[in-house]
Amino acid sequence: MLIEIDKLALSIRGVAILHDVRLSLGEGEIYGLIGPNGAGKSTTIAAALGLLAPAAGTVRVFGRDPRREARAVHAGLGILPEQGGFYDWMTCERYLTFFARLHGRSLSQSELRDRLARVGLAPRPGQPIGSYSRGMRQRLGLARALLNDPLLLILDEPTSGLDPRGRRDIHDVLLALAERGVGILFSTHLLDDVDRLCRRIGIIVEGRTVAEGDVAELLRSKSCVQRYRLRLAGEPPRAEVSHVKIVALDGGWWTLDLDPARPPQAVWHDLIAAGWQIVELRREGGGLEDLYLALTERRVA
Amino acid sequence: MNPILLIASKESGELLLSTRGLACLLAMAVVLSGFGLLLVGDTELSLLDNAQVVYDMAGIVTALGALLALVVGVDTVAGERERGSLVPLLLTPVSRDSILLGKLGGVAIAWVAMYGLAAPYLWAVGSTGQNLVDGLAAVALLGTPVVLGFGFLGIGLGACLAMARTGLLIGLIALVLAASPLLLGPSLRQSAIGRAFDAVNPFSAAVNAYDAVIIDSVPIATQMLNLGTTAVWLALALWFARTSFHRVAR
Numbered sequence: 205m206l207i208e209i210d211k212l213a214l215s216i217r218g219v220a221i222l223h224d225v226r227l228s229l230g231e232g233e234i235y236g237l238i239g240p241n242g243a244g245k246s247t248t249i250a251a252a253l254g255l256l257a258p259a260a261g262t263v264r265v266f267g268r269d270p271r272r273e274a275r276a277v278h279a280g281l282g283i284l285p286e287q288g289g290f291y292d293w294m295t296c297e298r299y300l301t302f303f304a305r306l307h308g309r310s311l312s313q314s315e316l317r318d319r320l321a322r323v324g325l326a327p328r329p330g331q332p333i334g335s336y337s338r339g340m341r342q343r344l345g346l347a348r349a350l351l352n353d354p355l356l357l358i359l360d361e362p363t364s365g366l367d368p369r370g371r372r373d374i375h376d377v378l379l380a381l382a383e384r385g386v387g388i389l390f391s392t393h394l395l396d397d398v399d400r401l402c403r404r405i406g407i408i409v410e411g412r413t414v415a416e417g418d419v420a421e422l423l424r425s426k427s428c429v430q431r432y433r434l435r436l437a438g439e440p441p442r443a444e445v446s447h448v449k450i451v452a453l454d455g456g457w458w459t460l461d462l463d464p465a466r467p468p469q470a471v472w473h474d475l476i477a478a479g480w481q482i483v484e485l486r487r488e489g490g491g492l493e494d495l496y497l498a499l500t501e502r503r504v505a
Numbered sequence: 506m507n508p509i510l511l512i513a514s515k516e517s518g519e520l521l522l523s524t525r526g527l528a529c530l531l532a533m534a535v536v537l538s539g540f541g542l543l544l545v546g547d548t549e550l551s552l553l554d555n556a557q558v559v560y561d562m563a564g565i566v567t568a569l570g571a572l573l574a575l576v577v578g579v580d581t582v583a584g585e586r587e588r589g590s591l592v593p594l595l596l597t598p599v600s601r602d603s604i605l606l607g608k609l610g611g612v613a614i615a616w617v618a619m620y621g622l623a624a625p626y627l628w629a630v631g632s633t634g635q636n637l638v639d640g641l642a643a644v645a646l647l648g649t650p651v652v653l654g655f656g657f658l659g660i661g662l663g664a665c666l667a668m669a670r671t672g673l674l675i676g677l678i679a680l681v682l683a684a685s686p687l688l689l690g691p692s693l694r695q696s697a698i699g700r701a702f703d704a705v706n707p708f709s710a711a712v713n714a715y716d717a718v719i720i721d722s723v724p725i726a727t728q729m730l731n732l733g734t735t736a737v738w739l740a741l742a743l744w745f746a747r748t749s750f751h752r753v754a755r
Contacts, residue, residue: 214752253596255754279598287589291515292522305511306597349595 206356206387207252211261213411214251222411225261229387231355234378234399237391239408240500245391246286248408249360254284254390265356277459279307282349283305286360288341292334296320297327297345300351307352314455323347324373339370346377350430357381375400395492405492407499414499417433423464423495430491431461437481445478447471464491508599509606515609516581520618529576533569533619537626540565544630555634560719562630563640564712567577567648568622568684570616571655572710575676577615578659581608582750583669595753603633605660605750609743611658616649619678636719643725647711650735657679664749683708741742 207229214222222244231494237245250256251263253372262479263270270277291299297316304311311319317327323343333344342362349357362378363371371394378388378401392398398405398419406416415422423430429449435457440450447463448471462471475482506514541735544550544558553561558737585591594604623642631637662672682704703709712729717723 250754255592255595275598275600278596281596283593283596285589285592289588289590289593291519291523291590292720293518302511302515303593303597305506306508306594306599308598 205264205390208264209252209261209431210293212249212251212258212263213260214256214260216247216256216319217274220259220411221252225406225408226413226416227389227406229356229389231387232382232385233404234382234388234390234401236402236405237389237408238393238395238398238405239391241393243408244411245408246360247411249358249389249391250276252358253280253410265447277375280469281356281358282352282354282355284342284345284349284357284359284362285363288345290333290336290341290344293434294307294333295329296325296333296336296347297329299333299344301346303348304351311351319347319351322350323377338365339367339373342366342370352383355386357386357388357390359388361392362390363394371397395496399492400493407496407501415495419492420465420467420472423491430464430468431488432460432462432468433457433486433488434480435484437483438480441479443475443478445471447481448475459488508597509610510596510601512599512604512607513610513614516577516608517618518616519581519713520577520615525580529573530618533573534622536569537565537623539605548566554720555631556636556722557718559627559631559634559636559640560715562623562627563644563648563715563719565650566627566644567618567708567711567715568680570619570648570652571680571684572677573615573619574612574652574656575659575680576614576673578608578656578661578746579663579669579672579676580659581611581662581663582660582753583666584646584673586663586753587669591753596686602747603672605747607745608750610658612653612660615656616652619652620645620648636722639722640715640719643711643715643728645734646725647714647728647732648649649733650709650739651707654735654739654742655683656687657739657746659746661742661745661749664746664753705734707735711736712740 205228207227209227212222212225215218226236226243227237227248237248239245243317251258252265252270254265254274264278266280268277289323294302300316301311302320320327323346325340325343325347333341334342346362349359358432363374366374366435373398376477390397402419404418405422407414431451440458447466449461450458451461452459462468472482472485507517540562544553582591585594590707595601627640627644628637631640655676659672659676662676663669666672666675703713714725714728716732717728718725
């Protein structure tokens with residue numbers, strides 16, 4: 205396991221922030237840490253990074269204590285904090301060179317260009333980072349986090365404030381990294397990000413993990429079906445398709461509940477293969493959003 | 506490159522290449538120009554003895570240097586934390602002590618820049634007398650620990666307080682108190698409280714040494730007690746900076 209957190213409790217200046225947080229993340233996994241504002245997501249990340257000392261419980265990164273063996277742990281991880289953390293007067297080339305040297309590496313010009321290209325940035329000689337857009341800064345932050353070719357990437361709200369294209373680009377980079385075996389832990393408010401990227405999640409509410417594990421299993425255990433509306437060219441074939449339940453027909457729109465155990469993309473393939481002529485498709489809620497609301501509303505109430 | 510030098514060069518870039526740092530240096534140059542013009546242009550002040558003018562300017566340079574070091578010290582930790590750039594630095598595989606040494610180096614570079622900026626002004630007001638070289642040497646020897654101490658105090662305050670503004674405010678109060686010998690008249694300094702305060706105040710130690718070396722032409726080697734006071738101040742400020750910086754969480 206890259207990260208193992210169990211029964212983590214933590215206080216800051218005498219105020220208990222975390223009471224019982226657990227999560228585990230292996231190689232090649234993308235793990236979404238979600239929860240309302242102030243739930244303790246960033247504090248959990250700070251504990252995983254060894255910046256805050258636990259009051260109780262265990263935190264292990266690469267099997268090590270991140271506070272006692274900080275340098276060894278930091279050598280293998282990349283971090284993108286919520287506030288990117290840039291020196292606005294530097295150019296992106298100088299910025300990356302600076303951090304590469306702190307990691308004991310030197311970057312040639314071609315390596316630098318390659319690193320920037322990997323996150324969709326082009327070199328901009330002489331242009332200070334202060335003039336970059338939010339999306340460019342996030343990409344640059346990601347390039348910095350990847351400078352040491354980390355085994356583990358920790359991202360705090362990596363796509364907040366990005367336009368849809370920027371978010372999609374960051375998603376693609378993260379998926380490619382996970383395919384190469386990099387473990388990725390990220391906190392977010394955006395359930396779309398989690399839906400698209402994560403197979404495993406942890407939901408934190410008021411400093412406690414209220415749900416943790418495989419998304420599909422969690423959805424199934426909480427009976428959170430995924431509901432969609434489809435408009436078809438004609439009637440649907442009579443043959444039944446597994447993992448799908450037709451709920452209603454209303455003005456040419458068919459309402460379907462999908463079994464959470466099967467990803468929606470796979471179900472669409474099944475339906476098309478079975479002869480469904482899908483013209484239009486809309487999500488009607490359910491799924492992760494329902495799960496999140498159910499688990500967080502209960503606490504808030 | 507050694508990480509300490511790397512971080513120190515980054516800090517110097519922050520001062521010499523960023524708008525904020527350049528604005529700081531420009532403000533210092535404006536203040537020095539104002540004092541310089543007063544000392545050589547004002548009808549009454551221009552009648553002062555040349556040694557007295559160099560002494561006044563040395564005190565002003567030390568006070569401004571301490572102010573600049575304090576601002577740089579607070580900004581290098583608390584300012585970076587507020588801008589979000591401290592955490593990525595703390596999460597590199599570089600030890601806390603190396604990061605701190607780099608940041609201390611940044612404060613030292615700020616003082617070197619300030620000293621370089623002040624040297625022409627000292628020359629402008631003191632070039633006609635015999636005390637210019639003594640003045641420059643006294644500021645280098647006794648002003649340096651005082652100024653660096655305030656920079657280290659700024660780092661310590663920036664590390665242990667949540668906001669840069671609070672750290673700067675507390676640091677400025679400490680600086681005004683310490684630099685009060687420049688503002689207080691000789692009679693107040695001769696009172697029991699004034700003497701007690703002078704005995705432990707590094708700024709008083711530096712100013713008293715300037716007085717002896719520049720005005721009374723006493724050899725600088727005789728100022729070991731004053732030098733010791735400033736060295737103790739520097740050591741205490743360094744201890745405070747290190748202790749606080751090791752506690753920085755995020």
